Amino acid sequence: MPLLEIKDLATHFFTQEGVVKAVDGISYSIDEGEVLGVVGESGCGKSVTALSIMRLVADPPGRTVRGEVIFEGEDLLKLDDAEMRNIRGNKISMVFQEPMTSLNPVLTIGRQLTETAELHLNLTKRQALDHAAELLQRVGIPDAANRLKDYPHQFSGGMRQRVMIAMAMSCTPRLIIADEPTTALDVTIQAQILELMQQLADEFGTALIIITHNLGVVARYAHRVVVMYAGKIIETGSAVDIYHHTRHPYTMGLLASVPRLDETQRTKLQAIEGLPPNLVNMPQGCAFAARCPYVFEKCLQEEPGLMEFTDKHTTACWRFAELPELAKASS
Numbered sequence: 240m241p242l243l244e245i246k247d248l249a250t251h252f253f254t255q256e257g258v259v260k261a262v263d264g265i266s267y268s269i270d271e272g273e274v275l276g277v278v279g280e281s282g283c284g285k286s287v288t289a290l291s292i293m294r295l296v297a298d299p300p301g302r303t304v305r306g307e308v309i310f311e312g313e314d315l316l317k318l319d320d321a322e323m324r325n326i327r328g329n330k331i332s333m334v335f336q337e338p339m340t341s342l343n344p345v346l347t348i349g350r351q352l353t354e355t356a357e358l359h360l361n362l363t364k365r366q367a368l369d370h371a372a373e374l375l376q377r378v379g380i381p382d383a384a385n386r387l388k389d390y391p392h393q394f395s396g397g398m399r400q401r402v403m404i405a406m407a408m409s410c411t412p413r414l415i416i417a418d419e420p421t422t423a424l425d426v427t428i429q430a431q432i433l434e435l436m437q438q439l440a441d442e443f444g445t446a447l448i449i450i451t452h453n454l455g456v457v458a459r460y461a462h463r464v465v466v467m468y469a470g471k472i473i474e475t476g477s478a479v480d481i482y483h484h485t486r487h488p489y490t491m492g493l494l495a496s497v498p499r500l501d502e503t504q505r506t507k508l509q510a511i512e513g514l515p516p517n518l519v520n521m522p523q524g525c526a527f528a529a530r531c532p533y534v535f536e537k538c539l540q541e542e543p544g545l546m547e548f549t550d551k552h553t554t555a556c557w558r559f560a561e562l563p564e565l566a567k568a569s570s
């Protein structure tokens with residue numbers, strides 16, 4: 240049984256402009272100790288998926304309108320608020336996109352780190368402080384015991400991100416969802432933070448969902464990859480499948496737009512032309528058709544669902560079988 244299985248998850252925002260189908264029928268699963276990468280351009284629904292799992296989507300305007308989120312055999316969408324609070328932080332924790340918004344600026348780091356530990360682990364104040372100091376040390380903050388007295392603004396961006404990871408690890412959860420944990424940081428620090436998360440995940444058998452724009456990041460750290468476009472999954476597979484046997488033109492576009500770790504000579508980076516469709520008013524057929532270099536008749540009429548290229552590699556492209564030849568011919 241997977242640790243977490245999302246089935247046909249859909250979260251919509253009910254706005255004056257209409258219904259924004261931010262997440263519209265997402266299914267994926269993650270095993271214990273696995274590292275899953277979720278990638279896609281800005282606005283494709285990565286964060287809303289994560290927030291839906293945690294049941295943190297603001298309602299109104301957002302609502303999860305269908306689907307299941309099965310965690311350790313239980314549908315989280317059916318739990319009452321108290322049960323859900325016990326899951327959050329304790330069994331599943333999330334590292335948010337922007338640490339300053341999730342750290343409380345008026346409370347010391349020590350106070351914030353001991354809060355969850357006292358709540359979920361039943362520790363005394365003294366024990367919780369020791370635990371907090373140990374966590375800070377684990378995530379590589381020098382002079383950890385003394386820094387417990389400091390406030391978030393006294394830490395650098397990278398250090399704040401480490402504090403967030405310490406908080407997420409505090410109760411040794413089964414799953415950590417890291418939403419763009421490093422985009423605001425410089426590359427060396429990004430690599431350090433991801434290295435650290437991977438180490439901790441290994442050590443504790445924690446599963447990790449890494450959400451990112453950057454396919455370079457997932458190639459290096461994820462076992463499996465989910466590629467999202469306009470609220471849906473358009474390709475899934477192992478990191479090797481996604482990198483070396485790409486079967487969706489959008490994924491190809493993403494790969495061409497980031498520096499590849501396996502490339503020695505520099506090739507020019509190309510952004511994918513055009514914009515994703517309006518999520519209020521989705522076009523008929525394939526959502527990527529308007530931007531796709533290989534579009535043909537059927538793409539404009541019929542929406543491709545996920546199809547199996549191999550049993551572990553799926554793609555939502557009508558032309559997946561001939562795609563390598565098409566790409567070769569056009570390059």
Ligand SMILES: Nc1ncnc2c1ncn2[C@@H]1O[C@H](COP(=O)(O)OP(=O)(O)OP(=O)(O)O)[C@@H](O)[C@H]1O
Pocket residue numbers: 252254259261279280281282283284285286287288300301452518
């Ligand atoms: N409160 C809201 N009201 C209306 N639409 C919303 C709201 N929150 C999110 N959305 C829409 O949902 C879509 C998905 O947003 P989401 O934040 O999940 O994107 P993302 O993939 O995480 O992007 P990024 O890479 O920029 O973080 C976006 O088009 C966004 O405009």
Ligand SMILES: [Mg+2]
Pocket residue numbers: 285286287336418419
């Ligand atoms: Mg996001």
